[in-house]
Amino acid sequence: MNTTQCMQFEASLDQRPDGPWPEPAASHLDSCPQCRALCEELDAIRAAGRELGANEPEPPAHLWVLLRDQLDTEGLIRETNQRGWFAGWLGFSPRFAVGGACVALLAVAGSLVGFRSGSAPTMQLDRVRPNVSITGRPLTADLNKTLDGDLERVVASLSQKNAPLAMSVRENLGVVDNLIALCEKSVRENPDNPMAREYLYGAYEQKASLLAAAIDRSTLENR
Amino acid sequence: MSSDAVPTGPVARTRPTQTGELTEAEAIRRAQQGDAAAFERIYRLHGRRVYALCLRMVGNTAEAEDLAQEAFLQLFRKIATFRGESAFSTWLHRLSVNVVLMRLRKKTLAATSLDERNESDEESSGARKDIGGPDLRLSGSVDRVNLERAVQRLPPGYRSIFVLHDVQGYEHNEIASIMKCSIGNSKSQLHKARMRLRELLHEDERDRAREERHAAKGGSAGGHG
Numbered sequence: 289m290n291t292t293q294c295m296q297f298e299a300s301l302d303q304r305p306d307g308p309w310p311e312p313a314a315s316h317l318d319s320c321p322q323c324r325a326l327c328e329e330l331d332a333i334r335a336a337g338r339e340l341g342a343n344e345p346e347p348p349a350h351l352w353v354l355l356r357d358q359l360d361t362e363g364l365i366r367e368t369n370q371r372g373w374f375a376g377w378l379g380f381s382p383r384f385a386v387g388g389a390c391v392a393l394l395a396v397a398g399s400l401v402g403f404r405s406g407s408a409p410t411m412q413l414d415r416v417r418p419n420v421s422i423t424g425r426p427l428t429a430d431l432n433k434t435l436d437g438d439l440e441r442v443v444a445s446l447s448q449k450n451a452p453l454a455m456s457v458r459e460n461l462g463v464v465d466n467l468i469a470l471c472e473k474s475v476r477e478n479p480d481n482p483m484a485r486e487y488l489y490g491a492y493e494q495k496a497s498l499l500a501a502a503i504d505r506s507t508l509e510n511r
Numbered sequence: 512m513s514s515d516a517v518p519t520g521p522v523a524r525t526r527p528t529q530t531g532e533l534t535e536a537e538a539i540r541r542a543q544q545g546d547a548a549a550f551e552r553i554y555r556l557h558g559r560r561v562y563a564l565c566l567r568m569v570g571n572t573a574e575a576e577d578l579a580q581e582a583f584l585q586l587f588r589k590i591a592t593f594r595g596e597s598a599f600s601t602w603l604h605r606l607s608v609n610v611v612l613m614r615l616r617k618k619t620l621a622a623t624s625l626d627e628r629n630e631s632d633e634e635s636s637g638a639r640k641d642i643g644g645p646d647l648r649l650s651g652s653v654d655r656v657n658l659e660r661a662v663q664r665l666p667p668g669y670r671s672i673f674v675l676h677d678v679q680g681y682e683h684n685e686i687a688s689i690m691k692c693s694i695g696n697s698k699s700q701l702h703k704a705r706m707r708l709r710e711l712l713h714e715d716e717r718d719r720a721r722e723e724r725h726a727a728k729g730g731s732a733g734g735h736g
Contacts, residue, residue, distance in 0.1 A: 301702055302698050302699040302701070302702030302703070303695070303698055303699075304698075304702070326709075329709050330705050330706075330709065332652060332653045333653055333658070333677070333705050333708050333709060333712070334677050334705065335652070335653075336652065336653035336654075336655060336658045337658070337673065337676075337677030338677060338678070338680070339655060340567070340655060340658065340659065340678045341563075341677070341678040341679055341680055344559055344560065344563040345559075345562065345563055345566055346559060346562075347558050347559060347561075347562035347576070347579060348572075348576060351558070351562070351576055351579060351580060352551065352554055352558070354580055355554065355580050355583050355584065356547070356550070356551070358580070358584055359547075359550060359584070359587055362584075362588070364545060364550075364587055364588065365545055365546075365547040365550060
């Protein structure tokens with residue numbers, strides 16, 4: 289092994305060409321197993337990096353909710369398109385049949401939080417009066433119990449066929465439940481804040497969507 | 512917003528038109544007017560990539576969420592000033608990298624007061640030559656978990672370049688634009704990052720081999736005792 293040549297070779301590595309090696313480097317690589325090994329290891333690291341990149345993780349659904357909340361708070365959004373926002377939530381509940389059940393649940397949630405799911409701009413929300421005032425847990429707790437009971441049954445059925453999927457549903461459920469808890473707290477603290485009610489509605493909607501997706505998958509797995 | 516604020520050139524090319532959905536350029540134009548749906552469209556177009564960048568850089572989902580949120584907030588606060596001189600994705604990624612680096616810098620400063628180290632020392636030591644050095648060869652492929660762990664141990668500057676180039680697939684000219692450095696510098700930093708990663712992976716292998724030897728010794732000593 290010629291150490292000087294190896295050092296020269298390594299010094300040229302950072303400007304390594306994409307194509308074949310130029311002549312002096314190529315002949316050195318042929319004759320030096322150590323530099324060849326170095327190049328192979330660097331290639332292996334690069335390939336492993338590419339593999340990491342191929343598995344790009346999905347950001348959690350609540351990230352957009354939090355972000356939008358902040359945008360609203362800062363007054364950056366001057367016009368709200370309710371349908372567009374909820375379309376994102378509903379993107380993973382494709383079946384109309386299950387969707388019907390969710391609509392029923394959402395109607396209950398909507399009446400509880402006093403929010404209308406039309407395309408009313410944010411500016412008009414404060415004119416929507418609550419049908420039922422949320423002062424404590426009982427009503428929302430009942431709704432949550434209904435959703436939890438349904439989800440529990442679906443997840444139990446799913447876990448027999450596809451345990452990792454069932455675990456994933458449970459994890460997502462935990463995230464949504466945290467979000468609901470936060471939103472409920474916010475509504476209790478600011479019962480007249482229409483935005484707090486909007487987000488509680490969104491949180492219930494997300495839970496209903498999760499139920500719809502879980503029922504879908506459970507049906508598929510049981511076929 | 513006047514029509515001359517509509518981004519042109521790079522922005523218009525960055526995303527294909529999808530039926531029924533806003534193009535990126537249209538979403539930017541509407542977001543500049545405060546349209547909520549346009550904000551969401553931009554988030555849907557770039558959220559995954561920005562979140563992935565943050566996650567690879569900090570290795571922690573909660574912190575990655577926080578950083579991605581901060582990056583988008585900054586983007587939406589400044590979107591009215593975007594005039595399309597550079598590609599929108601480059602602008603967003605520059606902003607995201609800066610948000611992450613600021614956070615890492617704060618962390619490094621906090622750590623410096625504890626262990627008397629600084630990033631520049633760490634980076635220069637990371638580039639040390641090890642010709643004739645490693646006594647173990649990395650096996651044919653690099654384990655993903657080991658690589659992720661090693662990436663987290665890279666100094667922030669190296670980590671940024673490695674994540675942007677090798678993980679997220681950016682070209683050196685794009686990285687040079689995002690990091691505001693020369694293309695040559697980007698190449699050089701990437702090479703140093705890979706060399707440092709190699710060193711860290713070798714350290715891991717040596718540690719594992721040592722532990723296995725100890726375990727074997729312990730086992731045989733236990734057998735005789």
